[in-house]
Amino acid sequence: METLHRLNIGVHVLFGTLALLVGLVPLLTAKGNTAHQRFGRWFIGLTTVVLATAVLGLAVFNFRPFLTVIVLLSVYQAYSGFRALRTRSTGPTLSDGLFSGVFLLGGLAFLALLPHIQLVWSPVVMYSTLGTLITMTIYDLSRFSWQQQWRRGAWLYEHIWKMTSAYAALLSAFTGTVLAAYKPYSQFMPSLLCSGLALAFMFSAYRKRRHLVRLLA
Known part of the structure; x- marks a missing residue:
């Protein structure tokens, strides 16, 4: 269980960090262009993983x-x-x-x-x-x-x-x-x-x- 907990934390931190980095692109680029739209969708996907790992960690491991x-x-x-x-x-x-x-x-x-x-x-x-x-x-x-x-x-x-x-x-x-x-x-x-x-x-x-x-x- 401890190994799974550490793995979940690792995935959560990794995808949270990626979300922060990827999110800078739609935040700082011209609104509506291709990069803005593509990185915006990636930000949503990464944030979803952050949510899933957070829910798992909060519900199973450490609320x-x-x-x-x-x-x-x-x-x-x-x-x-x-x-x-x-x-x-x-x-x-x-x-x-x-x-x-x-x-x-x-x-x-x-x-x-x-x-x-x-x-x-x-x-x-x-x-x-x-x-x-x-x-x-x-x-x-x-x-x-x-x-x-x-x-x-x-x-x-x-x-x-x-x-x-x-x-x-x-x-x-x-x-x-x-x-x-x-x-x-x-x-x-x-x-x-x-x-x-x-x-x-x-x-x-x-x-x-x-x-x-x-x-x-």
């Missing part, structure tokens, strides 16, 4: 609630951000709604359990991460009531925010674990920095759309 929350948020935002791109012309589907509902219930259940769990990370980090997950799922469920507006352009900003935030969550898990002596700053600083980067990307996309509208007017 660590702080990593569970981070992994839940990262995977949800990565998949949801990917789906925003895939459903930009049709709007969210029933499967998207079910996916959001499952993660919403999971987030609420974890929130109810937190007072009874010994927290290794700062409670502020834990509650804010869960709050972000719950808020995001509620937002995603609300899209069914304003699909037309969402298809007109909100999907793009959502895709940018979620994919950048997914990368931030993985980075926070990495720095929070490796740089444990600098907690809580090593836990939330990556999220703050990536949030600023996401806002810059969204503003740039907004300016390009405005410019295109003026040219077509």
Whole structure:
């Protein structure tokens, strides 16, 4: 069992590191080009393996609630951000709604359990991460009531925010674990920095759309 545990940790660390490296390409290259799309899909695949090994480790070997929350948020935002791109012309589907509902219930259940769990990370980090997950799922469920507006352009900003935030969550898990002596700053600083980067990307996309509208007017 110990050998399997070490193997699982090795795979988790390897694919997590690869996800962080691969994720830099869609993060920093021109949005929409071939490299952006290809590396974005690879990032999703690597993140899925990170989730699978995390779930296996948490359920079978060593339950660590702080990593569970981070992994839940990262995977949800990565998949949801990917789906925003895939459903930009049709709007969210029933499967998207079910996916959001499952993660919403999971987030609420974890929130109810937190007072009874010994927290290794700062409670502020834990509650804010869960709050972000719950808020995001509620937002995603609300899209069914304003699909037309969402298809007109909100999907793009959502895709940018979620994919950048997914990368931030993985980075926070990495720095929070490796740089444990600098907690809580090593836990939330990556999220703050990536949030600023996401806002810059969204503003740039907004300016390009405005410019295109003026040219077509």
